[in-house]
Amino acid sequence: MxxxxxxxxxxxxxxxxxxxxxxxxAAAHTGHPASASGDSYQVDLTSLNGSGAKGTAMLSLDGTRLTVKIEASGLVPGQPHAQHIHGSTSGHDFHCPDASADKNQDGIVTTAEGIPAYGDINISLTTKGDTSKNSGLAVDRMPTADKDGKLSYERTLTVSQKVVDHIKDLHVVQHGIDPNRNGKYDFGKGKSELDLKLPQEATAPADCGMLQGASVGSMPSGGVETGSGSTAGIESxxxxxxxxxxxxxxxxxxxxxxxxxxxxxxxx
Known part of the structure; x- marks a missing residue:
């Protein structure tokens, strides 16, 4: 009893x-974290640099085979758009940048200014051939937006086990903006710091979308890699x-x- x-x-x-x-x-996280269903992840791509670009990326894992599908709009029509999966496979926590990343206050968050926030290139989302960091600026093998600024992309890649283990710490970035709205890349914003032969407009980030960050995915092993080592604002x-x-x-x-x-x- x-x-x-x-x-x-x-x-x-x-x-x-x-x-x-x-x-x-669900635990809160800065930006637009991905929703997960099994080994598939949906990522909302939101505009950077006032580009008006937006879209959805679907990432699906089957062992070490990663299928990436992207549907985006608001991109520069008829122009190639470099796109990558950025972030760390060592447990560090990166995020999509905001306007505060514009250190020289010229109105554009360049790739160099954004890297401390979103991390280095992990995978180059080319249409064919190499997908390593070395192909980050291979604009001849990057997808091109149609006349309406829409872009569709699909490719299945073989990735490392580290990418599989840390998929939730990675995110998608598309590049290429048109701040003067003349429908093409020009040198109005100067030369790209990544390649002086390219205009800044061609390499500046246009949109970004985060998968589940380290604060709700794997635990960061080295704090936030922004130079300060601070974790302020990361706690959920x-x-x-x-x-x-x-x-x-x-x-x-x-x-x-x-x-x-x-x-x-x-x-x-």
Missing amino acids: IARHAARLTALAAVPAALAFASFP PGLIAGGGVAIAAAAGLMLVRRRRTHQITDSR
């Missing part, structure tokens, strides 16, 4: 905690609140155990 009563109290004490976990929203309110629920649940179970012990003692 005592055992059944104690079990009933334990079950009742666990109900509020279970309801709290069930109704608690959801995780912190979730910890509070866990503590409350633990306290409830401890209370039940104490009552059970007290009842058994009284029965003796």
Whole structure:
């Protein structure tokens, strides 16, 4: 009788905690984290540098085979758009940059200014051939937007096990902007710091979308790689609140155990 009563109290004490976990929203993260379904990830690409570009990237893993599908719009019509998967396979946490990355305040977040935020190239999303960092500026093998500024891309690649293990720490960036709206890349914003033969417009990021970052995916092994090493603003309110629920649940179970012990003692 005592055992059944104690079990009933334990079950009742666990109900509020279970309801709290069930109704608690997903952990918050800066930007637009990907939604995951099995080994597939959907990434929302949102505009950078006032480009108006946007789209959706689908990343699907089958072992070490990665299929990437991208549908984007608002890009510079008729122009090639370099695109990459950026980020770290060592557990470091990177994010899509915001306007504060524009260090020289010329109105454009260049690739060089954005790299401290979104990390180096991990995979070049070319249409054929090499997909390493070395093909990052292979504009002749990058997809071209149609006359309406739309771009469709699909390719299946073989990736390293490190990419598989840290897929949630990576994100997609497309490049190529047209700030003077003349429908082509020109040197109005100067030369690209990546290749002086290319205009800045051709290499500046146009949009970016994050997969689940290290704060909700794998734990960062070296802090935030922005030079400061600070983790301020990375802590997830959801995780912190979730910890509070866990503590409350633990306290409830401890209370039940104490009552059970007290009842058994009284029965003796």
